[in-house]
Amino acid sequence: MVSSTKLKSVDFYRKIPRDLTEASLSGAGLSIVAALFMVFLFGMVLSSYLEVNTTTSVIVDKSTDGDFLRIDFNISFPALSCEFASVDVSDVLGTNRLNITKTIRKFPIDPNLRSTGAEFHSGLTLHLINHGEETKEEFPDGAIPLTSGSFESFTHHFPILVVNFNAPWCYWSNRLKPSWEKAANIIKQKYDPETDGRVLLANVDCTEEPALCKRNHIQGYPSIRIFRKGSDLREDHGHHEHESYYGDRDTESIVKMVDGLVAPIHPETHKVALGGISNDTLKNLKKAPVTGGCRVEGYVRVKKVPGNLVISAHSGAHSFDSSQMNMSHVVSHLSFGRMISSRLLTDMKRLLPYLGQSHDRLDGKAFINQHEFGANVTIEHYLQIVKTEVTTRRSGQEHSIIEEYEYTAHSSVAQTYYLPVAKFHFELSPMQILITEDPKSFSHFITNLCAIIGGVFTVAGILDSIFHNTLRLIKKVELGKNI
Template identity: 85%
Template sequence: MVSSTKIKSVDFYRKIPRDLTEASLSGAGLSIVAALIMMLLFGMELSSYLEVNTTTAVVVDKSADGDFLRIDFNISFPALSCEFASVDVSDVLGTYHQRMFLSSYMIQYMMYLLPLTELGPRGTGAEFHSGLALHNINYGEEIHGEENKEEFPDGAIPLTNGSFEAFSHHFPLLIVNFYAPWCYWSNRLKPSWEKAATIIKQRYDPEADGRVLLGNVDCVEEAALCKRNHIQGYPSIRIFRKGSDLKEDHGHHEHESYYGDRDTDSIVKMVDGLVAPIHPVTHKLALEGISNDTAKHLKKAPVTGGCRVEGYVRVKKVPGNLVISAHSGAHSFDTSQMNVSHVVTHLSFGRLMSPRLLTDMRRLLPYLGQSHDRLDEKAFINEHELGANVTIEHYLQIVKTEVITRKSGQEHSVIEEYEYTAHSSVAQTYYLPAAKFHFELSPMQIMITENPKSFSHFITNLCAIIGGVFTVAGILDSIFHNTVRMIKKVELGKNI
């Protein structure tokens, strides 16, 4: 067996008997200072160990071919009706989608005549859908020649701003064709409309029966009347009701729009379906209601001229365009009267992040997420005079940022953030005014990698701090002690 004496011989820390050591005030003070320095350096080293370190690199975008990018948007248009608002998405590869928005909402304002600079998304009404796609509308056979024109004279009553209110309060049903003389689709509708109005006048005599009247409004001559009813596309067929369906809202009635076929038989069938539930004597609604076949072509007309378009689209990661404008395959628009001023409530690219995740990521990088919503809560107003055909364009350059963490020696992609720069312009155009968002993704991406610290490195630094401070304090104490002894010897020699 190895004796304890031999084991003691390898002791690095040989002890001096306590009787041979001497404590001093200077040593005690230096020990306290050394202990405080050790605690301070320990706290700094612990904070450095807990702090997340990252490295940032710019690399070629690692997105795979065929990856899609999500665009979320919430944009308010005070002067673009939901009846015709649409979102078109296209890219340089030729991919094209039309009317891709999830939903559109009518903007509700205190008064619709407020200046645009005072308007804002103060609230929303019920979700609005125009229903059937207005592309394959049946107009029937067009009437040509003077002979046919005399056979079916104008049956619809011309309405003016003065007579409109009187007729709408007198007849249980007032069905109005808001048209423009220069409009191709209005001229296509006119023969069928006048023929249908003549048939309806003979079937439901306005004086003897008095349940329905068909009228026309020339929106060039009666611009104020059309504006008050938020007519933005021509022709627009609106159904105004009297009695229980009459609701005053700043001088406006709740009414419906007709989106069905525009041939004579379809119009007459629509009117018959609306008239049937109304008692011919009392003009009260009967219990059976309107037929489903008639109701499917009727939608509540917009009660304001504004619209909020909200939703998302998924696009390929190539340069493209997001365009919001009026669109219809069976209406004409007076471009000189259109206004696409808008307020961007929200516009972002990529997956939406929860506030908690965004907060955690900002712990890694304080500046992360500061440029992913550059256009939010910004207004873009057309200040040109009416008739200028103004398009508002936004040029967006998008950069992808990917954050990678390391856990258990393996890399994990935590988040993909898309930040962008935005430059906007207002320009006159010969085409239909629109709000255009041109987006282009950078071929480079920013990669942020987390660098976790080794625990063994932390322990090594901790030992170095304790040992180093202890050693330096010992050296200082020894120097101070020897200096005092030398001074005392010198003074003692002088006294002798």
């Protein structure tokens, strides 16, 4: 065994007996200053250790989230009806998806962007509508033409008023006309307006009565509306709540629909009988919009190639007057990629200077067409998208913390000969911004801490020695002079 004497010989810190040392006021003061300086430097080193060094670089996009990009949006159109609002997606590879509904929700709104009803479901408008066989046979007009002056009196006189809002130039209105007039004559014979008085079929020419059509929020031709006497008056808006018919447009289907509406009404008292309207009739009816606006929200998934997100009026059985379409809109939200939760950003406040600066360029902005009607104005947005990724190095390996897509936006308004739309052109950059966090190692922190303690202690000792020897020299000089 090694003796204690030999073990003591390797002591780096040999002790001097306390009786052989002498304390001084200057040494005490210097020790206090040195201790305070050590504390100050310790705080700076600790702060530096807790901070994370961040480096930013631009590299070729190495996306880990697949070949598709998610686009989330919430856009309000004060003058586009939910009946016809359609979300379409296309790209340079030839992908062309029309009237996406699975991930889209539509809510009717008023001109002040306030919701006026429940979610609008457009599923009934998607199936192919039967117009019957085309014929050149002329039928006597059975439907009554209505004007702004006569419209209110007819809606208050007949328990059921079925109105065809049309335009003479419209192809679909002309396709409907033979079936409609033939059905009107059949209904007139079955339910005579003079003796029965339960139902009447009528026409409104929207080129002659634009104000009447606008008041009933007619944006596509033809639109078949069902008005009910008395029970449909809305006190808060002064409008009549009514339904739209989305079923087949052949004579047989129209007559069957009217029969279903009239069946529950007693022919003498005009009171609604028990039982109500049949399910076959109800499936083709939907509450008509009480306002002409729509809020479109949801998301779509697109390929990571240049493409377009288009919102417009679309229907396979209606025509639109492009000069009357107004595509003004307010963007409440538009973002690309996975959303960053507010909790994550709160927990990682250090990332705020690098993130969230340009992922909401259009949020809260309004794009208003100032023309009285539409004037064939298309509003387009050009979006350049860049991916930003934040990674951290732990145990020598990189780990991704956050991935988000930021974009720049440039908007323009242009007149078009076609149907006006709201179009969002998007293009992803082949490069991405990589932000790398390099946390300091604990060994680096300990090394700096030891350097502070040893360095300050040594420098303070040197200063104390210089100060002490200087005082001794001064005292010797004074003694020499006195001798």
